[in-house]
Amino acid sequence: MKFPPKYIVGAIVIALGAFAPLIINAYELSLLGRFLALSILAMGIMLTWGEAGILSLGQGVFFGLGGYALAMHLKLEGLNLANGDMPDFMVWSGVSTLPAFWYPFANPYFSLACVVIVPGGFAAAFSWLVFRRRVGGVYFALITQALALAFSTLLISQQSYTGGFNGLTDFSTLFGYDITTNGAAQVIYCITFVLVVVTYFALRWLLTSRYGVMLRATRDGENRVRFLGHNPLPYKVVAFGIAGALAGIGGALFTLHSGVVSPALVGVVPSIEMVVWVAVGGRNILWGAIAGTLLVNFAKDQISSAFPSLWLYGLGALFILAVSFLPAGIAGLFRPGSGEERVMRRILSRRKLSTAE
């Protein structure tokens, strides 16, 4: 039996990812884990932006909702609530009793459910309200950007409930296990990796299903689809809801890896960065979203530690380059028949010709 090369490459990548804790050091593993958590969110952007044609500049909001939902539990675990114990930052802010909405988060299962349900449900409800009015395109992007701004402002202003500008940090245990050790980091990495793989295959299936075809049909011609007797609204809302839930999962995992969630991670600029990862990687190809996220974030890590002031320019340049020369992203170079692949082949054959001369 013969396997096409892409399956072999895929198997090697999955094996490398699975054995990464044995190959790379703890610092690199923590970076890789964080970026893989972000790539779950990026796959959601691929679904909404690439496949549904809905550009959201507010994915940070859903990322933050997931991150905060878990962080609230992490702040409460180990505290004796009956005794009147409170998270440290509340004590510093002079809060006298734990706010009522914090109480349920003492239950880890409630928190974990919220990681998925709150951002997913909020994204679905929000997009339903907007798309029902047939608002789309750039207007939708602007509304989501405003949402990101409002959300980060709200988090900063409600210091006594949210930890304000510093966010929530200084976690110790989850389900009674210490999450600050190297061993815990490896376990968290493995959970992240498994979720990335599961998300990848689940979305792959979804995109080949009739739903995936209908979603692309809606992107291509919403009116045509409507006048073929379909209601385009639920297809878009489901896609946006799934992307919101994936952003929430990514946010929770990122919080576990980095030990902090703060407004700086959920505002306008991070939300735009998220779109850039997917633009660079390729918004119509699922693995492109993962590759773009890893590539841009590792580049950011390297560049911003060497030249801290340079990174934002680098990010801007990267975005311009991707949009003008690689509309299908890096992944587009590998897709047979795509414009990028044709250009690439032309360049390669020209070089061969010129070396022959």
Place this chain on the structure above:
Amino acid sequence: MNAIPAPILMMEDVTVDFDGFKALTSVNLALTPGDLRILIGPNGAGKSTLCDTIIGRVRPTSGKITFKDEVITALPEQEIVRRGICRKFQTPGVLPTLTVMENLLVSARKNRSWWRSFTTKTPADETAHAEEILAKIGLQDRRDIIAADLAHGEKQWLEIGMVVATDADLLLLDEPTAGMGPQDTQRTAQLILSLLGRHAVLVIDHDMSFVEALNGYVTVLHQGQILKEGTVAEIRADAQVTAVYLGRSDDDDIAEA
């Protein structure tokens, strides 16, 4: 058998007023099931608005539209389609990144509930129906090509195929031959004639050779009002029609000369 079958679509006194501009004024139109109707008229006569009004894209200011004995004037667009009216748009409205077959399958879906789409299986009868239409529009060899890569005429045929695939009882074809050469135009006429009987068809066009090839009952629209109805020969012979419509191009020629 009745001599005159009950009309499938009735427009009664339909007026469309765009902020003071009357796109349609008291239009009365009755279409027979399985029959052909050709709608002609100079630019801006309100032909496309008439189509838009039937499918719910534009809502009439007054008057009512009845389809199969049901008033559809206020139904949501997709509900009007589900009752059995489907429209081809003036500029080809194919779904460019989907393959030709996918375009037809999206159109041929019988159960249009979104929650029924979480499956990779296509019902066999829908596939068979789509294949049949693929053969009818003559694009079998283009089956797995994305619609964006089709030639202009092929896109027009594909969209006609999509409209037919919905199995609607009334098809509205807005300028199906726009941008086509004479050969493709004749082919399109044959295609449309082959749809009659099963579907009632309302064709909008102003290519007279195409109208003659179809040779159906003609309604002439002028400044939002129905000017004349009759056979192609009658319309050709009508002095008033010639003056406002057929004669217009002559006037333009004179003006330009």
